[in-house]
Amino acid sequence: MNAPLQNASSISCRDLTVSFRGGFEALHKLSLDIPSAEIMALVGPSGCGKTTLLRVLAGLELPTSGELKNEPPIQADQGQIAFVFQQATLLPWRTAIDNVALPLELLRNSAPEYHLTRKECLEIAKDKMQDVGLSDALDRYPRELSGGMKMRVSIARALVTKPKVLLLDEPFAALDEILRDQLGEMLLQLWDKQRFTAVMVTHNISEAVLLSHRIALIQQGQKKAVIPNPLPWPRTDAVRATSEFGELYRKVSLTLRES
Amino acid sequence: MVTLTDKKDAALSVMLVFTVALLGLLMWEVIVWHFELPKALLPTPRQCFRATVEHMDELIQGILSTGLASVAGLAAAVAIGSLLAILFSQSRKLRLALFPYVILLQTVPIVAVAPLLIIWSGYTFRTVVIVTVIVCLFPIVNGVTTGLLSIDRDASDLFRLYRAGRLKTLRSLQMPSAVGHLVLGTKTSAALAVIGAIVAEFFVGNGTSYDGLGTLMTGWQALAKTDALIAALFCSALLGLTLFGSVHLISVTALRRWVQR
Known part of the structure; x- marks a missing residue:
């Protein structure tokens, strides 16, 4: 069954700032573009604002300033945006x-x-x-x-x-490694079938590399880099064994460590 | 799903409870013999048993009257308490304004309120039920309010995500999550209900045709029928246990879906 084209929305954030009471800024002027029907992995140290960003995208948290746009626009009251929690x-x-x-x-x-x-x-x-x-x-x-x-x-x-948009907040963090791989594979199958736009927060670099089109590195509430993921599809287990996988893994973890 | 160990455990606990009861009765008997206590002060267990048989009809009638008042009071408290808790869960202002008075209801000694209620409501069954409701209300309001408000953050985010309104959130998330708290509060109140009813009967019973366990107790106390008094005491304990057990039984059968996690 071929998926219709309007199954996903792009996400574009401009200068998103979220400050909490007491002045703590979870996000500071963060801009990020997530193309339609792609999977974007968000990685970064704990407390960097990944989850806050995800909650803003979901409409669960309102940005203090900045702009969030979806194209085509999302009707959240019609279930066009979904969230998978860590639990x-x-x-x-x-x-x-x-x-x-x-x-x-x-x-x-x-x-x-x-x-x-x-x-x-x-x-x-x-x-x-x-x-x-x-x-x-x-x-x-x-x-x-x-x-x-x-x-x-x-x-x-x-x-x-x-x-049209699926947001995942460390969905597999509580599972053991074998299950994590199985569920990652399942997620890709589901994505292939429904072609939604997905944003997935993860701590696991190999998960980010295997399951995404792009990897955004977030640090101290700001976007540090967006690394395109050139790995071929489908992302079978064989992909893990390629040198490209290793290179990208190293690149992501090196960029994360530069701070 | 009763496994062998569960069965063994159950059998063991029943055995232990009965052993303690038997030892208690034995000690009681020995103490009465040893100190040669007069029957009016402390009768032996066997004398109490004989009094139970002798006053069987009155005791059964008493259990029924007090039981009915307790059940009616408890049921009304569950209904009123849950309704209040739902109101409290919907408005912080209402909660702040009224919750202290619910606590007040709990702290005012019921023996002081009972005579007042008799002035207003007379020496009637209704008065006994009202006293029972007052005694039972707090654990239920408190428990259910807590249950309705202590919702898992992710679950409440989930409902927000789908723009579920107050009513849908209340019905599909808050109320089902609060069932466990309701059961807990009702169990606490079940034990209190019998106490409330008997205290009310101490006041209501005098000089009327009302015939609850509390009435029997005051009557037998006046006649120094200590053996019958103790028999009535055991009946009231039995009633409390039965009420508590019934609530438990309902919670593990009809409410099992919501209580078991």
């Missing part, structure tokens, strides 16, 4: 499929495409559960799911509204 953040009293259907329920009747019956919501949620490989865990409660499965449900929930 799966599933509602424990809902089954997996009901968790995935939650955004549809919350958005119900907010736009013509959300005039959905409960049955239709569950049908869509079921498809998403299939996309993340959890068709046989539909009716399980979060406490009955492993950490990796919870994160899959969380990603399915984020994608259930077919968002």
